[in-house]
Amino acid sequence: MKEELRREFQAATDSLTAKAIEGVSALVDVTLPGRRAPRGHLHPITQIAEEICTIFSTLGFRVVEGPEVELDYYNFEALNMPKDHPARDIQDTFYISDNVVLRTHTSPMQIRVMEKQLPPVSVVAPGKVYRPDSDISHTPMFHQVEGLLVDKGVSFGDLKGTLTTFAHQMFGRDTKLRFRPGFFPFTEPSAEVDIQCVICKGDGCRTCSYTGWLEILGSGMVDPEVFKVVGYDLESISGFAFGIGVERIAMLKFGLDDIRVFFENDIRFLRQF
Amino acid sequence: MRVSLNWLKEFVDIDQTPAEVAELLTMAGLEVEGLEHKAQNLNDIRVARILDIKPHPRADRLSICHLDAGKKEVSVVCGATNISKEHIVPLALPGTSLPDGTLIKEGRIRGEISHGMLLAEDEMGLTDDHTGIMILSNELRPGQSLSDAMDLEDWILDVALTPNRIDCASVVGIAREIGAFTNKKIRMPEIHIEEGNTPIEDLASVTVLDSHGCPRYAAGLVDQAKIGYSPFWMRYRLHVSGIRAINNVVDITNYVLMELGQPLHAFDYHRLADGRIVVKRAENGQTFTTLDGQTRDLDDQTLMICDGQREVAIAGIMGGLNSEITLNSVTVLVESAYFDPIMISRSSKRLSLSTEASYRFERGIDIQGADFALKRSLMLIAQLAGGNIAKGIIDCYPEPWSPARIRLRADRANEILGTTIDIKQMADHLSSLNMAVRAVDQNRIEVCPPPFRVDITREADLIEEVARLIGYNNIPVTLPAIRPTEEDYTEFVLRDRIKAMMVGMGFSEIITYCFISPRSADILGAGEKSHLRSFVRLLNPLSQDQSVMRTSLIPGLLSTVRLNSLRDQDDIRVFEWGKVYIKGDGELPQERQVLAALITGLGSRQEWYQEPREADFFDIKGVAENILEELGIDKTEYNRNRPKEGFDPNEYARIFYSGSEIGAIGKVSKDVLKGYGVEKNAHILELYIEPLLSSVVWVKKFTPLAKYPSVRRDISIIVNSSIESAMILSIVKEMGNDLVESVDIFDAYQGKQIAHQEKALAVRISYRSDKRTLTDDEVNNIHEGIIEEIHRQTRGRLREGRKNGHPG
Numbered sequence A: 001m002k003e004e005l006r007r008e009f010q011a012a013t014d015s016l017t018a019k020a021i022e023g024v025s026a027l028v029d030v031t032l033p034g035r036r037a038p039r040g041h042l043h044p045i046t047q048i049a050e051e052i053c054t055i056f057s058t059l060g061f062r063v064v065e066g067p068e069v070e071l072d073y074y075n076f077e078a079l080n081m082p083k084d085h086p087a088r089d090i091q092d093t094f095y096i097s098d099n100v101v102l103r104t105h106t107s108p109m110q111i112r113v114m115e116k117q118l119p120p121v122s123v124v125a126p127g128k129v130y131r132p133d134s135d136i137s138h139t140p141m142f143h144q145v146e147g148l149l150v151d152k153g154v155s156f157g158d159l160k161g162t163l164t165t166f167a168h169q170m171f172g173r174d175t176k177l178r179f180r181p182g183f184f185p186f187t188e189p190s191a192e193v194d195i196q197c198v199i200c201k202g203d204g205c206r207t208c209s210y211t212g213w214l215e216i217l218g219s220g221m222v223d224p225e226v227f228k229v230v231g232y233d234l235e236s237i238s239g240f241a242f243g244i245g246v247e248r249i250a251m252l253k254f255g256l257d258d259i260r261v262f263f264e265n266d267i268r269f270l271r272q273f
Numbered sequence B: 001m002r003v004s005l006n007w008l009k010e011f012v013d014i015d016q017t018p019a020e021v022a023e024l025l026t027m028a029g030l031e032v033e034g035l036e037h038k039a040q041n042l043n044d045i046r047v048a049r050i051l052d053i054k055p056h057p058r059a060d061r062l063s064i065c066h067l068d069a070g071k072k073e074v075s076v077v078c079g080a081t082n083i084s085k086e087h088i089v090p091l092a093l094p095g096t097s098l099p100d101g102t103l104i105k106e107g108r109i110r111g112e113i114s115h116g117m118l119l120a121e122d123e124m125g126l127t128d129d130h131t132g133i134m135i136l137s138n139e140l141r142p143g144q145s146l147s148d149a150m151d152l153e154d155w156i157l158d159v160a161l162t163p164n165r166i167d168c169a170s171v172v173g174i175a176r177e178i179g180a181f182t183n184k185k186i187r188m189p190e191i192h193i194e195e196g197n198t199p200i201e202d203l204a205s206v207t208v209l210d211s212h213g214c215p216r217y218a219a220g221l222v223d224q225a226k227i228g229y230s231p232f233w234m235r236y237r238l239h240v241s242g243i244r245a246i247n248n249v250v251d252i253t254n255y256v257l258m259e260l261g262q263p264l265h266a267f268d269y270h271r272l273a274d275g276r277i278v279v280k281r282a283e284n285g286q287t288f289t290t291l292d293g294q295t296r297d298l299d300d301q302t303l304m305i306c307d308g309q310r311e312v313a314i315a316g317i318m319g320g321l322n323s324e325i326t327l328n329s330v331t332v333l334v335e336s337a338y339f340d341p342i343m344i345s346r347s348s349k350r351l352s353l354s355t356e357a358s359y360r361f362e363r364g365i366d367i368q369g370a371d372f373a374l375k376r377s378l379m380l381i382a383q384l385a386g387g388n389i390a391k392g393i394i395d396c397y398p399e400p401w402s403p404a405r406i407r408l409r410a411d412r413a414n415e416i417l418g419t420t421i422d423i424k425q426m427a428d429h430l431s432s433l434n435m436a437v438r439a440v441d442q443n444r445i446e447v448c449p450p451p452f453r454v455d456i457t458r459e460a461d462l463i464e465e466v467a468r469l470i471g472y473n474n475i476p477v478t479l480p481a482i483r484p485t486e487e488d489y490t491e492f493v494l495r496d497r498i499k500a501m502m503v504g505m506g507f508s509e510i511i512t513y514c515f516i517s518p519r520s521a522d523i524l525g526a527g528e529k530s531h532l533r534s535f536v537r538l539l540n541p542l543s544q545d546q547s548v549m550r551t552s553l554i555p556g557l558l559s560t561v562r563l564n565s566l567r568d569q570d571d572i573r574v575f576e577w578g579k580v581y582i583k584g585d586g587e588l589p590q591e592r593q594v595l596a597a598l599i600t601g602l603g604s605r606q607e608w609y610q611e612p613r614e615a616d617f618f619d620i621k622g623v624a625e626n627i628l629e630e631l632g633i634d635k636t637e638y639n640r641n642r643p644k645e646g647f648d649p650n651e652y653a654r655i656f657y658s659g660s661e662i663g664a665i666g667k668v669s670k671d672v673l674k675g676y677g678v679e680k681n682a683h684i685l686e687l688y689i690e691p692l693l694s695s696v697v698w699v700k701k702f703t704p705l706a707k708y709p710s711v712r713r714d715i716s717i718i719v720n721s722s723i724e725s726a727m728i729l730s731i732v733k734e735m736g737n738d739l740v741e742s743v744d745i746f747d748a749y750q751g752k753q754i755a756h757q758e759k760a761l762a763v764r765i766s767y768r769s770d771k772r773t774l775t776d777d778e779v780n781n782i783h784e785g786i787i788e789e790i791h792r793q794t795r796g797r798l799r800e801g802r803k804n805g806h807p808g
Ligand SMILES: [Zn+2]
Pocket: A197, A198, A199, A200, A201, A202, A203, A204, A205, A206, A207, A208, A209, A210, A212, A213
């Protein structure tokens, strides 16, 4: 049956070709789909992480990467979180041994980079991070992009300018931002950065818990204790650091409310990006 | 920390709306995560007086209350037993909805009409008390709105505290912040104590044997207290703060804890041997039963409160069952102490016991505030439980606190912040936070932070306080001049190129969890010494299935295939670029980057222009070849010398390039498919990025385009099926020297039309010289030589008469 149909179709095509040869244009069903090579899709997390890194690369930041199985020293101790520091409690941690953890943030890259070079430092460090949490807004593995700028005369105003540029490029030029005090043991002053809710434009909705604002990243001026650890001269330099949650940005941009779908890898989900 | 706005207003005048207060605190660094309007739905609930109570004629447990509801009298059926004639009670008339959404309707209960409902505290969302109907003050008039009559309307702020701001884990702490940002003074509660004549020293004593663990221990005593139920206002405030009411004395200790941030503990004085308090370390192997009835193992790092004979509390964490306040207690000894943060933190972790008290002690409380909080609690006990306060308090505080002196340089602060703030303004801001400020010179001030600001020890901390008070949003926005630094991008360039190619070849990228089940090594058939078994193990995994770091990306690929096939998605091309983690001798494992890709289901779909075709080995091989060509890696070897874990032994190859293994391709073995619950065949490619990186040709060199014509010749040959086509190609290249421009296999056949154990291959050779036009003779000569050599090495038969198409 199929073979028969095909033969008929072939015959029709041949006669069309014949007409074409006679100089009469053949009638082609232009609404038939074209012959397409299969097309794949980059994972939405990759797309957003690349977009973030590209924005900062354009500003002059260099991309670096580092280990995910990390020494307690880099993940906590060198970042001004000695054992018994209460800030360790807010970050539950996967332990490999007493001295080795799955990094809970990309911030250890700050230390690893500064240990290897003198200022000026301008890097972004994307990568996977891990915390033992699993619910609609937490997965035990997720992605961050760390940023660090150290040089003479880097100020909190510079931090604001850099992150404002980032938010404008990521979410649009008219995105409103606000900076508010936060706490990270390795920055002082520390700042949480909110953008005006992309869903309700500030009127208040479920996504923004009716505040009109969405937290998109944490940042701050590098704490002098951190400079001490890497042997930088505290008085002659200053710097800022920031950490961006890639899933968070992706969820806001793509309008997702369950973080777990990123790691299910349902092909119908992946094809949407 | 949940705090009532009405409670805050006792400490500081607040003109702002609740939403403005929330905004103000959030912008001060105390993020308000929730704002709850309390008693907003209670306007319809009326005050009513019980005129008469009669038993329900047809139900033993119910009664019929006749009530004065102001404008009218109503009857209500009620099951509570705590009410009697003349009681003032809350009444919900028909049409009223309760905070939980219940709509009160007029109804018949066992034949008697009920015009509404009398309410317990929990039904109005005020506390969690459901012991009976709420009994109101006799001073309230029937008919009044309950909410107005009792001033119940309130807002609860849910404040997310950062670990550094433990001083704000109290009503007074949050009030101080509001005061600093609104230029309002704080009102502390006034203490009025009517002391008895007996000095406390005659009744009790305190000995601190570990002054490092306990730098301050204060105690007070109230005799003849009557333990009972706390008044509504106190239970309400505890309830909104998330604390369960127990009895008036315990409630008071919790109330003062929430109010001032000082944890207190009340002991039953008569259960303390010799009226003594001794602060010392426990001994290893001791056990102790805490208030919650749990028996805890102690060690010599645990600080204990003891009496004349035994332990009575774990210092700073939880009291003991053996000395707790009960309804029979008469004399109360209240402890108000400061314990060493690190000691409490360690003990709390070791005991897995975290309490409101330990949470505060381990972050550092206001050591100077211990006596004030103690006196506040003694006053409240005397007010609410009666009794006589002993004369004086005991206060073991051998080394009183002295403030830190921190220098702040205005120019440094402005440099860090990017501002031009006047030094005077900085001083004013810091003063508003209860800091003592003294000018040193035109650029410097000396600052003494108050005792409750344990987070402020350095100039950087002061700079942050200045920034907070100025308001982060008032700091000018500037852009830094970023100086370029050395770049080393090779790896990222490679990754981006390969990922783009994968997408171009129809593969979608997946990201799977890097922790997998340790069974994966067994499923993949890993040998005992295989690197697939060199797992990095998590000490505290979420589950056994996620308890080791992956040593291969194949489990993630196959799990993805399974998930999708359960959702009817069977034709899949996916890839993942990620790390595998191989435990070695070092403290940290090797993290190796791998690209893994998988094809399953159809290699090409049915379309109007093509027939469907199942994917096979050569689909995945084509992917490998495309990528390697893009990277400038030619002369790869597909090698089958050693079996490859997880792959079908008849359909796999390891890929080598100049001696190093850079990848593998093949069909997933049946056992592995079964292990991951995958039904259809799947083909996989793995590329190992680190060895690949060193092979990549980063700069491609131009070869001049040919000027002279080429000559094409085909060879069609039948060989034993064990002969690999690569062998024939290499013979051609070797024999042809530099005159063979290219050689391609354009047909390969195995099947019915030729003998079993044989296969037909057709090869097209393009001869060309870059120096001259080749003559026919020249080409024939070389071509004959090549045919002869192929025949010699393969023992194959040359097929005559056909240059193209299948043999047959
Ligand atoms: Zn919103």
